[in-house]
Amino acid sequence: MKTTLKPNTLFTALLVALSFAVASCKKDKNAKEAEGIIMNTGTPAADGCGWLIQMNNVMYSPDNLPASFMQDSMQVKVTYNTLTTRFSCGMIAGNGFPQIHLTNIRKK
Numbered sequence: 001m002k003t004t005l006k007p008n009t010l011f012t013a014l015l016v017a018l019s020f021a022v023a024s025c026k027k028d029k030n031a032k033e034a035e036g037i038i039m040n041t042g043t044p045a046a047d048g049c050g051w052l053i054q055m056n057n058v059m060y061s062p063d064n065l066p067a068s069f070m071q072d073s074m075q076v077k078v079t080y081n082t083l084t085t086r087f088s089c090g091m092i093a094g095n096g097f098p099q100i101h102l103t104n105i106r107k108k
Contacts, residue, residue, distance in 0.1 A: 031103055033079050038065075040072040041090070049089035052097060053078065061087035061097040069105055079104040 036055035042048020051070055052059045055078070063083065069076065080100040088096035 028079075028081065028103060031079050031081055033077070035075065035077050035108060036060075038069060038071060038074040038076060040070070044089045047090045049087070049097065053100070059097050060100045061089075062100050062102050064102055066105065075108040077106055077108050078102055 034055040036053040039052045039054055039059070041050060041052055044050050049061070051065050052061055053065075053076070054060075060080075062080070080102050083099040083101055085099045086096035087099050
């Protein structure tokens, strides 16, 4: 026995799939995009500051840098949100670096 879909059923399924695709593409209005360089400043246990990203002559501390991007001097493009926290470390423990949360990162 052959099963066929009615045109209305097929149209409804297509409309639902398209709605999910559009909903998943929403952009975060507060997200920023920039090019940067990954910097290994040494382990915080030895007065380093860990992995930082330099963007527009400012150093940022990402709270979620993937291990696959922990390569010194790697050039990247990132989408991120700024956080209200600062990462204090090493010799600059007083003020620290502004922290960011990465929403997307890729090699440049």
